[in-house]
Structure formats: C-alpha cells, structure tokens
Amino acid sequence: MPIRVLPPSGAPRVLAAAQLSNSVGDGAYYVSSALYFTRVVGLSPTQIGLGLAVAWGIGSVAGVPLGALADRWGPRAASVLLAVATAAAVASFLFVGSFALFLAAAVVYAVAQCGLAAARQALLAGLVAPAERTDVLAHLQSTLNAGLAIGAALGGLGLRYDTAEAYRAVFALDAVSFVLCAAVLLRLPVVARSAAARGDGEPRLAVLRDRPYAVVTLLNAVLLLRMPLLSLAIPLWMVERTDAPGWLVSALFVLNTLAVMVFQVRLARGVTGLVAAARAVRHSGLVMFGSCAVFAVSAARLAPWAAAAVLVVGAALHVVAEMRHSAGSWQIGLALAPARHVGQYQGFYGTGVPVARTLGPLLLTWLLVVGGVPGWLVLGAVFLAASLLMGPAVRWAERSVRPGGVPGTARPSLV
Secondary structure: OOOOOOOOHHHHHHHHHHHHHHHHHHHHHHHHHHHHHHHHOOOOOOHHHHHHHHHHHHHHHHHHHHHHHHHHHHHHHHHHHHHHHHHHHHHHHHHHOOHHHHHHHHHHHHHHHHHHHHHHHHHHHHOOHHHHHHHHHHHHHHHHHHHHHHHHHHHHHHHHHHHHHHHHHHHHHHHHHHHHHHHHHOOOOOOOOOOOOOEEEEOOOHHHOHHHHHHHHHHHHHHHHHHHHHHHHHHHHHHHOOOOOOHHHHHHHHHHEEEEEEEHHHHHOOOOOHHHHHHHHHHHHHEEEEHHHHHHOOOOOHHHHHHHHHHHHHHHHHHHHHHHHHHHHHHHHHHHHOOOHHHHHHHHOOHHHHHHHHHHHHOOOOHHHHHHHHHHHHHHHHHHHHOOOOOOOOHHHHHOEOOOOOOOOOOOOOO
C-alpha cells in the first residue's frame, strides 16, 4: 500500500504546515544552542544543564493551567498566542549575558512550549474526527522529523562558521519560525470554547483529581524515557563500552529520523480506538525490551564492525518501538480526555516529555553507563512492565469518566 506523504487537505494540512515551520527552527536551535550558550554567552555546561532542568520542570507544571486556558479561550487563540510567546523567548536569548537572564528566558521558553503543545492537541481534537486523529498525528510526526532534519542542516552552517553572528542568526531563524507558525495557525477555523463554565461541584482543574488518568500519564512518562537514549545514553555507551566507530552516533540519529519520516504513518495505521492503542503500546514494550537486550550484547568483546552492526539492529528495534508507542500514546491521551477539558488533560498528559528530558539523562546515565549490561536488562524490563500495565490502566480510566467530562462514574465504551 503506498504511503500518503501529505496529510488530508484542510485543517490537517494546515496543522502540518505549522508543524513544519517551527520544527525547522527547532532543528537549527537544537544543534547549535549548547555552543552558543557556552562560547557566546559564557555559561558553563553545569549552568546550562541546571537552567534547562529548572525551566522544563516549571514548564511541565505550567502545561495544565495553560491547557485549561486553551479550553476557556479557544485552542486556536491560545496556540497563536503561545507560538508568539515562544518566538519572543527565543529572541530574548539573543540578549542574554548572565545565568540569571538565561534562566528567566529558558523558563519562559519551556512554559510557552509546554502550553503550546497542549493547545495544539486541543486544536487538533476540535478540528479532526476521533477516528482520524492518530493518522493525522502520524503525519505531523513525520513532518516534525523532516523539519528537524532541514533545521539541523541549517544549524550546521552556524557550527561551520562558529562565530557569534552565525549562532545569533540561527536563534533569529528559530524565532521567525515560530512567528510563521502563529501566522499559519491563524488560517485554521476557530474552535468553540469548551470550558466556558464549570459544572456544579466541578474543580477548575479536573484532571488533577482524575487518578486513573494520572496513572496512564505516569506509565506513558516511563515509556518516554526512551527519548534520551539515542541522544545521550547510547553515545556514552558506545564510547565507554564498545569499540564501534564514533561516526556511528550520527548515523544512528539519521536512521531514526528517516525511519520516522517514512514509516510512522504506516505503523500508526489501524490505531483508531483504545483497544488498538493499548495493543500498540504493548507491542512497543516488547520490541523495546528486545532493543535493550541487543544494546547490551554490544558490550561483548566484538570487532568494531560487529559492534556497529549490533548497535544498528538495536537502533532499528528502538525506532520501531518508538513509532508504535507514539501511535498508541496519541490515541490514549486524546480518547480518554473529556471533550470539555481536552486542553488541560493534554497539558497534564504532555508532562511526560519534560519529565523524560529532565530526569531521563541522569537516570539513564547512572543505569546504563555505570550499571553496564544489567542496567540495560533492568531498563528493558521497566519498559516492558509499563507497556503491559497500560492496558489495565486504560480500561480503568475509561470506566471512571462519565460523558459530561467529570471523573467518577462510568461511561459507554470508547471502542
């Protein structure tokens, strides 16, 4: 069956255009930001790590109230405003000259990004039929990877020239990309406000009292610990524990990016309900366990070419697990969110990403680089356990929410 490169026309295609615009800027930012902050601003790596950890921690907390505001104001207005706020935060990095200013700008950046992610999910939920959401999100993920690849190439020019002006041009590009994203989002139709008034006795932030949804979110956050593997843990593992060539780090990143661009839509096909979503997550855990076991094998006394081959197999399994988990996770997060509170629920569900970004590097470095082969097996078992528990957690969450959107009583099955 041929792969449809572009999402369906209408709102999905406009959402993809917005995704592409800001992901190009993000790709340029990701590859050059560390050197800009160290060489131009003069921060130490410790200061950068601490500042970003604090910023993303605050951002993860802010995602819920900002998502609730998206429900109240309307997700299109909130998305546009938060895209502009992100652009302003990126632009402010151009004027940072101290750790305090860097921390302030990083907090605004992380808060705006977390809020924007929640608002855009609510916007998609209001514009795309439930049965089509996973397919559209798969296209958006492919678009994201394509934009990141293009942006990384542009950011590489900044690294090539290695001057303050070149790095500042990259940050300016990222800021402009979010302004363009906001302009594209304005082309979408207005989605009606879904939380203009609360029901009797209903809390302002209902998601904080939804224990089943909190368990689902926690399990998803555990599964998202795969995110720092390719960017941090595996490169360190290769250097410390294998004889594989150093250039393989870049090759594995390219493999992951291209695989998601080409196969994410195909692997998400058919994930249109909670049963299929839980199955996809369960499959991802099984494949992730296999990936961890293969990475552990690379520590054996292998020739460089053999170690490289083992690492490629492990990375291939990793990206398959990533795509299956993504497809199931998108469906679960949206399908279990009450229609009146999609924004705040997505803000809460999305906390798994900043948590993985802040806690993942420390945990994975200790578990894998220090723990060695047993650490890989423990990590694989954790992924497998979380994926197997997701099904029962989803069924619990499905039973505990009534159609009006308030946790506590059962509703008809969603599948």
